[in-house]
Amino acid sequence: MREAIHVEKPYFLASLREWLFTTDHKKIGILYFTVSYVFFLVAGLFGMGVRLEQAQPGMQVVSYDTYNYFLTGHGVVMLLWWAIAAHIGGFGNFLLPLMIGARDLAFPRLNALSWWMFFGASVLVLLTLIPGNQIKMMWTGYPPFSSNPDAGVTALYVFVIHLLGASSIATAVNFIVTYLKMRAPGVTFWKTNMYVHTLIAANVIQLIGVPSLAGAVTMLLLDTYFGTNFFNPAKGGDPLLYQNVFWFYSHPVVYVQVLPIFGFFSEIVPVFARRPLFGYHTMVFAVWGIVALSFIVWIHHMFVSGVPNWIRVLMSYTTLLIAVPTGIKIFNWMLTLYKGAIQLRSQMLYMLGGIFMFLIGGLTGIPNAMVAIDLGISDSLFVVGHFHYVLGMAVTLGILGAIIHWFPLATGKFYPENLGKISFWVIFAGANIFYFFQMVVGMLGNPRRYPDYPPIPEWAALHMIQTIGALILGVGIIIFTWGMIKGLISGEKAPQNPWKSPSLEWRLPVPAPAHNFGDEPPKIEKDWHPYRFDKLEEGNK
Amino acid sequence: MEQIFALPYEWWKEAVIVWLIISVIIYLVVAVPGLYFVMKYRYKPGEREIGDHDFESHAGLEAVFVVIPTLIVLFLATYSFSIFKKMRTVPDNAMTIKVTSFMWGWQFDYLDEKGNVIKSVLTGYNPNDYTLSEEEKPVIPAGKPIKVLLTSMDVIHSFYVQPARITEDAVPGRITYLWFQINKPGEYYVFCREYCGTGHSHMFSILKVVPPEQFTAWLYGNNAVAIKSETNKEVAQ
DSSP, X not given: OGGGGGOOSOGGGOOHXXXXXXXXXXXXXXXXXXXXXXXXXXXXXXXXXXXXXXXXSSOOSSOHHHHHHHHHHHHHHIIIIIIIIIIIIIIIHHHHHHHTTOSSOSOHHHHHHHXXXXXXXXXXXXXXXXXXXXXXXXXXXXXXXXXXXGGBOHHHHHHHHHHHHHHHHHHHHHHHHHHHHOOOTTOOGGGSOHHHHHHHHHHHHHHHHHHHHHHHHHHHHHHHHSOOOSSOGGGTOOHHHHHXXXXXXXXXXXXXXXXXXXXXXXXXXXXXXXXXOTTHHHHHHHHHHHHHHHTTOGGGGGTTTTOOHHHHHHHHHHHHHTHHHHHHHHHHHHHHHTTOOBOOOHHHHHHHHHHHHHHHHHHTTHHHHSHHHHHHHTTBHHHHHHHIIIIIIIHHXXXXXXXXXXXXXXXXXXXXXXXXXXXXXXXXXXHHHHHHHHHHHHHHTOBSSOSOOOOOHHHHHHHHHHHHHHHHHHHHHHHHHHHHHHHHHHOOBOOSSTTOOOSGGGGSOSSOOTTTTOSSOOOOOTTOOTTOSTTSOTTOO | OOOOOEETHHHHHHHHHHHHHHHHHHHHHHHHHXXXXXXXXXXXXXXXXXXXXXXXXXXXXXXXXXXXXXXXXXXXXXXXXHHHHHHHSOOTTOXXXXXXEETTEEEEEEEOTTSOEEEEEEEOOOOSOSOOOGGGSOEEETTSOEEEXXXXXXXXXXXXXXXXXXXXXXXXXXXXXXXXXXOSOEEEEEEOOSOOSTTGGGOEEEEEEEOHHHHHHHHHSSSOOOOOXXXXXXXXX
16 A cells, blocks of 8 residues: 555546545545535525525515425525535545544545445435425424425435434544544644534534434334324324424534534634634633533524423523633634734635624524524524524635635645635625625514515515625625636646645645555644644745 | 503514614624734735734633623523513413414414303415405404414414514414514504415414404404504504
8 A cells, every 4th residue: 555655646536436436535525525515506596596586575486385395405405415514524524634644534434435325315305306306394394294295205304314314423433533543643632723623523413413313303204104193293292392302403513514614714714814823722612612502502493382481591591601602712713813914815804704704693693592582583584694694604604715725735726816805705795785684674574484475665675685685695606616616627736835834734745645644644743733833844934 | 752562572672672782892892803903913024924922822811701701691691581571471461362373374263251262263375465355354452462372283383473573383282372462553464484384475364453442342243343454554663
């Protein structure tokens, strides 16, 4: 195997056979990411269909059922493919071994199995495009509705969740073991990149939470097809059981989605501020604080579901407390900028934009957590606007910026800087126009998941503004995607460590060679730290 | 003093204003220094190529970042609790209406003190627009607290009184409740806010709020009261 280290051909030019049978974490990461990105574009089109339908009162573009299918598809794919698989399966696979100085993941073949299960789920989701196979139960799939014929093919939804869940559990085990056992000597807990900390935290949530979701959808499958009565009140079941089991995982999952994005912010902001991450230690505690709290807040999704009043109040407190560790992170990023030497490269713009979106998203999360306000805005477009600031835009801006940042490591080329900057400003403007006014119309009372709404002039005007914002956002995504293609084909050749970062992955030549650092782990100096820029060799500072 | 328009809308609005003020302050405290740092501490070749490496952490400052947000959120949670308690405590003089949801509409049963049904109104499914015939509109008296008992015949629905900004789900097999009060006569929307399939966005009703005398006449009479239907529906701002 020694020779393989010296392969000169970039790994991404490997043969089709190598791609199909690969167990290499970088190739698998790229496979994950490619599928996720394509799905992101498709789910974006679904979202655009939803948005265009709401541009005016009345039904103009699609039927109710198509709308419901689009919205279900948009939710499922954006959450499970884009906001989880793109940066856990994609970036996590690619970066985790590189950042800790390992050769590969602990179980490369298990990793390949994860990828193929994920691929199977992707095929299953595509089957819903066939007329008659559509699922129209929204991504939450609440029974008894989801057992109803109007909800579409329940089994497809359940199997998609099962396959993705099995894949996620395998990945979580793999990542956690890799982190615990395969760090290069010198990479201690307190010298681990924030991205790795957040990735491991996210996978701990996956490991604890996914079985709960799998249980919920299994009961749903049994109820729908095998005549059990878990959720059937006529035979002693309770529909709220599903919601409890579902949200026990599906609330923490928002931290699976967003914690690694915090990792991206924490990696890229210091590099372009040329300054260590402020409050690194509190940041790590904050991550684990969020993990712990995330499992005791799920009732805030059920504030109006008829659960007892005392549990609503209790979980209103725990939910609001999550603002504390999250706030710490925002303060720390801001203080990382203090006395820095800031370069506004395109990926830095994406990170600052992402933090800005997250700040708005965080502040607009407060009324959802304050149970008294939530009774008036639950299931309204306010909630939709809020989580598109957090999960929609903070996550998307984080991933897009990360693409630009690690593009040289994956391809050996630069992402075109001018397209990076243009796409950022277009996306940022479009998203703010869109989601801000979505929150306003939600405050006025517009319920969510409505293809049609009463012809109230204010609502119609606000929906039109949102639609214009959404179109601008769409143009921005197209520009960004064009930049990726252009960078791949004719991007400027990148030198090793183009951003002059002390992080371990940049010790490799670009693109990263097969078997990473080779047989010997990288030699790590005693005073090395992923955020110490003053310890870089001269000329690299 | 301006007359109270609806409850719990007034309390809800007050809570929204408190949240908004605190959020704008937090936003400014975070974003303004952040923007200032970005503008001031720029990379300059030969002059400013590396940032400060001494100010990496500060125990006092970080403790402040923990303590102050904790105090703010504890205040907000307790404040919200105090309002929530009022929102969920039905006044003694409330009138009870039983609302049964189905795909896609509601049946409103007006109950007397013993729980017997005095009158029923059925709002059916109108997939075409947002208008209803007079018989389909539930009528309630202005200025009187209304307690709504909710349940569902098929899937989970909800009952959202738009002018009062209050929601509760209608869950099959369970009885849930909410209460509200509207003081100004007029016509107001009620929506379903829990996704329930094809007709979800047209699962609505129009609540007709009338002066109490007219309401009594309507409740015990046979015909729908003809109150002046306004062409533009009242939409709470």
